[in-house]
Amino acid sequence: MSKKISRRKFLVKGGLGTLGVLAVGTAIFRNPIRREIIDFTDSFVAPYLGTGTEANLWFEITKHNTILLHSPKVEMGQGTFTGFAQIAADELDININQIEVIAAATESGIVDNLGTGGSLSIASMWTILRELAATTREMIKLEAAKKWGIAVQEITTKNGIVTFKDQQLSYAQIAENVTEWEIPSTPTLKPFKEYTLIGKPIPRIDLNAKVFGAPIFGMDAEMDNMLHAVVLKPEHIGATFKKANFTEANKMPGVVKIIQIDDWVGVIAKSYSEALAAKEVIDIEWHIPKKWSEEEIRSLITVGSGSEMLVQKEGNSLKKDESFLEIEFKSPLGAHAQIEPNGAVASYKDGKITVIISTQVVGITQKQVAKALKVSTEDVNIIPTFLGGGFGRRLNTYHAIHAVQMSKAVGQPVKYFFTRQEEFQNDMFRPPTHHIMRGKLNNAGQIENLEHHFASGNVATESVLLPNITNKILGADLGAIRGGSIHYNGIKNRRAIQWHKPLPFATSWWRSLGLLANTFAIESFVDELAIQGNKNPIELRLAEIKEDEEGIRLKNVIQKTQQHTNYSDKVKDGIAMGFACSTDAGTPCAQVVEVSIIEDEIKVHKVTCVMDCGIAINPDQVKAQCEGAIIMAMSAAMHEKMYIEDGQLQPTIFGPYQMAMIKHAPKEINVHLIQGIDKPGPVGEPPLGPIAAAIGNAVRRLTGERLTEMPLKLS
């Protein structure tokens, strides 16, 4: 991963609060077109893409001698704020209780144009954040040196205190009187062994807020004099507004205004319940051009249909007249189903806009709102909150626009959030996929050919995150191909070919993108090859990995998994082990599941996961990410499925949309971390890869049946 900083400047902002506030900023340039597209397709590791030339406020010293970090990345459960606090505190020479992290509002000057996602927050900020923190520490020392009339080298810093011999001052005491800060050149970072917080499994810094019910989410936000709104959207795929009668609804108690814009109707009332009640009596007619069926949608996503892209080409293709093994796999349409619904609290006043929102794309939302409301970007302040789950769903928060439009219509702040039905029917879904795996073993029992032909709906295509040109350059979908290549670099003849077609409704980023389904297909198939060749599936894989840098790391996680589980492909006491592995965004991960069949249901008892994500800033939170990712991927692999009925996306409520509950979760999840590189790598998505295939591989051992379709069910 490369940092792309062509220029950096630090400067000071004054006048923020009564106390002298220290501000450090960076200016980071970027050229979106020159961004290495291939980096994206291959590893999806992109650098931190911060705002342009203006100075950005990062750290504030409070009078209680704590430091507030304005984070360009949001906290959606992944633990980034805790990681950032550890990283910054170690260079600032403060302890963990002396740092607080909040998501930066756009008016603070820090706007990350890439958003929070791709498991990149820590990886992309690792160096920048330490440099900024170290610079801040040096600035404080410089002021202390001036004050005491000594050389800066004579000063030490610890726990937010500067010390020279028997003299001591807190950072706050120094900052109090500084009117103009001197900015040193970026200091050398501390050697790793001097860090006392980085690498430690400290509790999350947001733990208390989340255990005692603090109002930290977008859903909890309010503004003075605020009204409540609900929105009516078409329930049929592709439907548009035809006509409506608001007479009855307008008479309902509490209703302030009903507006219709494009294909939605907003009901604004004094309370949420009143808005909801009024919505129920709206008489509305939609134009439904076509009632899509499940079969039609499914048939759009078929290998051989749509645009084709060669993702990987090593050696030769299989010829039609050769004999080889072929298996088809499928995955369904999936919902994000984050528990906090999407929404926003918005205020439009005299051309100035404020939006409080759970979003993964602060900068993009600011631009979208400015454009839609025809104001300049500077007149839009986006205040991000904690997110009640992100998972990629909030990489598009266009509904901020609706909230602002409603506020403008009534001249008051408006709080608008989705009903659960609206959430399910307007999700930016994980697209369905179709895979055809082909391959064969040679006489020596090695894999001679392995081919992955796969089809998917949009993931990256049409996304506001990427310039559309990237898809045109590459001819297919960047997100859908994640995990789609064959990562066994020892196999001579490898192919990955993607077929891509958009669906008549939005599909998009879902935690780990194509990885979940692609790994399911590839790793199930490799296991089947092992069975056909009468080989131990782990040994077969190990033999196909060449020891380049990536190969060594992958081999290592596989072998460690083998050791921790004593992997055997034999069923014992009704329990079978299933193995699978993947490398995602440069992070290799291997898993073994222990599975039995209880009352005709697949039961996963235990999962062992070994991952090499480089430096784990907080090993406990990295493990928590693995545990959560495993359970989320199990939920998707074994329970979840959206379908189309009578032209509508269904179901529209939890329950019918089956998700894993506590009873489905493995009672044991053992995560082992390896540090195979000397920097932090992506964490939040890689562990979603192996689990579906691992479960399928265990079931194959138990029943002889090869499961080829998610959600995985016994026939």
Added chain:
Amino acid sequence: MNISFIINNKEVTVDVKDEYTPLLWVIRDHLNLKGTKFGCGKAACGACTLHIDGAEIRSCSYAVKFAAGKHITTIEGLGNEENPHPVQQAWIEEVVPQCGYCQSGFMMATAALLKENNNPSDDEIDDAILNICRCGTYYRMRKAIHRAAELSRDQKS
């Protein structure tokens, strides 16, 4: 119309226009207690779980009129930083929350379970805890439930 109840040991009277307004909205929007969450509005996720006279209720689907005269406990009343409820203590020890949005509901459901059964087996936990956590914190949650049970047993003895 006025409806009175006791919430987190405080007597309150709320003026609601519709007595069938879900209790959830009265608590969140009238009383400004935001710890009880909205997830679905259809009693399907458990994010809005609180206690009424000690029993677990999904407040999104419970008309405020039925709360009249009753004792309500929300996450804010379960415990606080100085004096956490055993469930909250266990949640802290096990570092359960990720995004945190579902957690109040789970802690309230767990507290209600432990009131009935201070030593639940894994199967009893599976039967009683029917909320949804999208971040998948179930593994730590199970450990925390057992730990909370242990803490509440210690408290009693």
